[in-house]
Amino acid sequence: MPLIRNGEIVADTWRVLEEVEDIPAEGDVIVSLERLKNSTKQIAARADRTGVAIENSADPVELEAHLAHLDLIALEFPAFTDGRAYSQARRLRTQYGFTGELRARGNVLVDQAGFLKQVGFDSFEVTDGQSLEIWNASARSMTLTYQRGYDGGQAIREFAR
Amino acid sequence: MYRYDEFDATFVRQRVDQFRGQVERRVNGELSEEEFRPLRLMNGLYLQLHAYMLRVAVPYGTLNSAQMRKLAFIADTYDRGYGHFTTRQNIQYNWPRLPDVPDILEHLAEVEMHAIQTSGNCIRNVTADHWAGVAADEAEDPRPHAELMRQWSSLHPEFSFLPRKFKIAVTGASADRAAIRYHDIGLRLKKNGQGEVGFEVFAGGGMGRTPMLAPRVRDWLAKEDLLPYLEAIMRVYNLHGRRDNKYKARIKILVHALGAEEFTAQVEREYARIDAPHIEPEQQELKRIAAYFAPPDYDALPGDDPALALRLEKHEDFAGWVERNVSAHRAPGYGIVNISLKPIGGIPGDASSDQMRAVADLAETFSLDEIRISHEQNLVLPNVAKRDLFALWQSLGEHSLADANIGLASDIIACPGLDYCGLATARSIPIAQDISRRLGDPARQREIGDMKIKISGCINACGHHHAGHIGILGLEKRGEEYYQITLGGSGDERASVGEIIGPGFSAENLTDAVETIVDTYMGLRENGETFLEAYRRVGPDPFKEAVYATH
Amino acid sequence: MAKKITGTQALTGNRLSDGGVVFLASNGVWRAGLENARLAHSDEDIADLEAEGADAVEANRIVDPYLVRVEVRQGRLVPAAFREHMRTRGPSVNLDFNSRTNGQAASAA
Incomplete structure (x- = not known):
């Protein structure tokens, strides 16, 4: 999946x-x-990076104790309408100050690219056949945002009001 | 009123361009209907029974004459010469073509309007008291806050794919003309013990198949905390609202399931840790918005106009219209003029393009260029000098807009029903027409007095039947329309949910039943009490007996 | 989800361009008015209708086609379901709005 x-x-x-599978010592795994x-201790001792995939009904508070050992959190979109x-x-x-990679998995539309980036996602698993051009055009189609504090830390918008 | 700056203008134009691209992708097949549906809905475009329907927002019900003229232009150019004003202060066009919709949106952008989020599972057009800023009973004009919420809710990245649609209403008055407790969030500006104005916050109200009145979740919230607090409510709802059953997905179900206390506790917990400094608007931004809503320069007029008194004596029809349609204004010598879109036998809330243009002209001449849409599907000219009332009334009469029935039995709310709507189970409009003809004799309806009849063509309750003094719900059984009657509903500051009186009625028998209810009230009322007062005193039994004895 | 299909069927949908109500007629043509519709009486005919409906969706001409049961009432072909009946005949209220005058709106057709 691209x-x-x-x-x-x-x-x-x-x-x-x-x-x-056993947790390997090497390689980036989710x-x-x-x-x-x-397997908290085992994960903390790993040389390579560890990520976690959580369901969208999980409370992020469950990750709080583990954030120091996490480089990636994958969040789930079972349907593009499930926000x-x-x-x-x-x-x-x-609220938890997570600065690693936030990945969107599952069913997302290119037309949601802007929203996803604004709330802090930085990588997206897209289904085959979605064109990168359209994805990027979509992410840039609205350069303005009314909401303050939603720039995803990436200044993707020209300016927020 | 608010004017777009470069930011707003660019935002709306980008949105139009974005939707133009999406329509192109739909037409050439890159987007399937399933993918396109949520995108078009978030731009106000439905596919109804016979055609597309475009719902255009009139934010908090305020517009100027240039905007009204543009609505007329769109009706003539892209539709069939009329539009339908809705209970959510929107206007609906019933016959647009898909390829034309981006052009329509571009025309709207020219007059600082849009159709953003008039549908979809997102925060819808924020509604407000249609007398905001001019009502005599107001603590503060709610429109600057409504405008702030319009901006904040527009393409909100976190809250555009909620479990279900989300409606916010705001008032600044003691009398509730915005039905705030029937909304997902209802806000009322009021003073606290220290005399500071803030918000009383209600959450979890709604109509639909499970009508509920919103409980109070905050007695008083500082004005500057509004957006962070709203985000806390929205986040709790977005994370915990049900998504497995669309009939149980509104916030009212969550509030009910958790209990108001637990829901409030969860909101307060979220609010306590929310990133408030980054969400709150800057003070200068609040000031910038508020400046647009500064009271206009009213002429210094005496409270009573001597010429008006003479006219009232001489013209009975004019006096009747003033009595019903003109309301108290906060500025001396001015009145709030309510224009009825409920001609006897007409379609509630519909206006022709000619009428729209006439209202635009009259607003320019007589109302400091301002027009309002009410949730009761009427229009308002909010700033009319009493000395101009007679001339205005005469002009309105020339355009069939002088019906003196505001708040009376023929001032009926009705959804489009099965004449247009893809969700409807029965027709609403012919029912409204029939009842209005039956009860609409001017002397008779004045004698009946304040009466809110509200008709919905399905359980979704867009016609607000739960809040009707007499509510009518259209259903279908074995290929026949039938109608359930509820009594005692109200959407005002003493809000209540109407109660079903018994088995339903066929379309043929319904108007007789309504008339029997009205006659029963006339027979038992005491000391000039209104229908609702009488119903609350005697309860449903006398009405049930009368209706089911004769039908 | 398969449901039991009984009686004479026609395939209907809304045009993508203007949302207009149309029925599949002969030779893959979609036309307004049930009187033009191609009727299916057997499972085979129904399968044919559905296949052509899928083609029309694929060609971006028709949105969400579906089968409706039709019957003859008083010598006229009508959809059996009330909603479909309303959908096929169009709004029952007078729409000639700009010619209307106050208090004299034409009654429901």
């Missing part, structure tokens, strides 16, 4: 770990919340 970051399609160095909680992960992302950025 991954877009900073307006480009990039190689995905991350691998989603199956539940049955684990489940369950794994994260049960819970926008609020999860917002909380992680502003």
Whole structure:
């Protein structure tokens, strides 16, 4: 599945770990919340990076104790109309100070690119066939935002009111 | 009133361009209908029974004559010469073509209007008291706050894919003309013990199949804390509102399930840790917005106009119109003129392009260029000098706009119903027409007095039937329309939900039943009490007995 | 979700361009008015209608086509469901708005 970051399609160095797999010492892996909680020490000791994928019904408070060891949090969009992960992302950025990579997974539309970036997502797993051009055009289609404090820390908008 | 600056203008134009691109992608097949639907809905475009329908926002119900003329132009150029004013202070066009919609939006942008978020599971057009800024009973003009909320809610990155639609209403008056407790969030400006003006906050009201009155979640909130507090409510709702069943997805269900106390506690917890300094608008921005709503330069006039008194004596029709349609203004020598869009036998809330242009001209001449849309589907000229009332009334009469029935039995709210709406189960408009003809004799309806009849063509309750003194809900059974009657609803400061009186009625028998209810009230009322007062005193039984004995 | 289909069927949808109500007629043409509709009486005919509906969606001409049951009432072909009946016949209220005068609006058709 193609991954877009900073307006480009990039190689995905991350691998989603199956539940049955052991946590490897090396390589960037994404684990489940369950794994994260049960293997805290092992994860803290890893040389390479660890990420977690959480469901959109999870409360980010569950990640609080682990944030120091997390380089990536993947948030889920089971349908593009299900907007819970926008609020999860917002909380992680502003209330928990998470500065690692926030990744959007699942069903997102190119037309949501702007919103996703504003709440703090920086990478997007897109379905095959979505063109990078349209994705970037969409992300840039609105350069203004009325909401203060929603620039995603990236100054993607020319200015906010 | 508010004027766009370069920021607002650019924002709306970018949005038009964005939607133009989306329409192109839909037409050439890059977007499927499933993908396009939420995008078009967020731009106010529905696909109804017979055609597309475009819903244009009139933010907090305020517009000027240039905007009204543009609405008339759009009706003539892209539609069939008329528009429908709705209970949410919007106007709907019933026949636009998909490829024309970006052009329509561009025309709207020219007069600082848009259709952003008039549909979809997002924060809808913020509504306000239609007498805001001019009402005699107001603590503060709510419109600067409504404008602030319009801006804040426009393409909000976090709250554009909510579990369900979200409606906010605001008033600054003691009398509630905005039905705030029937909204997802209702706001009332009021003074606290120290005399400071802030917001009383209600959350979790709504109509639909589960009508609920919003409980109070905050007795008083400082004005500058409004946006952070709203974000706290929205975030709790966005994360915890149900998404498994669209009939249980509104915030009222969450508030009800948690209980008002627990819901409030969750909101307060979120509010305590919210990033308030980054969300609050800057003081100078608040001042900039507020300056647009400074009271206009009213002429220094005596409270009573001697010429008016003479006219009132001589012209019975004029006097009747003034009595029903002109309301108290805060400035001496001025009145608030309510223009009825409820001609006897007409379609509630519809106006022709000719009428729109006439109202625009009259607003320019007589109302300091200002017009309002009321949630009761009427128009308002908010700033009319009493000395001009007679001339205005005569001009309104020339355009069939002088019906003296504001607040009377023929001033009926009705949704478009199954004549237009894809969701409707029965027709509303012919029912409204029939009742209005039956009860609309001028002397008779004056004798009946204050009476709110509200008709919805389905359980979604766009016609506000739950809040009707007499509410009518259209349903369908085995290929026949039938109508359920509720009594005792009210959307004002003593809000209540109407109660079903019994089995429904066929379209043929419904008007008789309504008339029987009205006659029963006339027979039992005491000391000039209104229908609602009488109903609250005697309860439903006398009405049930009368209706089901004779039908 | 398969549902049991009974009776004579026609395929209807709204035109993508203007949302107008149309029925699949012969030779893949979509036309207003049920009287022009191609009727299906058997499972095979119905499958054909649905296949052509899918083509029209694919070609970005028709939005969300679906089957409606039709019947003959008083010698006229009408949709069996009340909603479809209303949808096919158009608004029942007078729409000639600019010629209307106060208090004399034409009654429901």
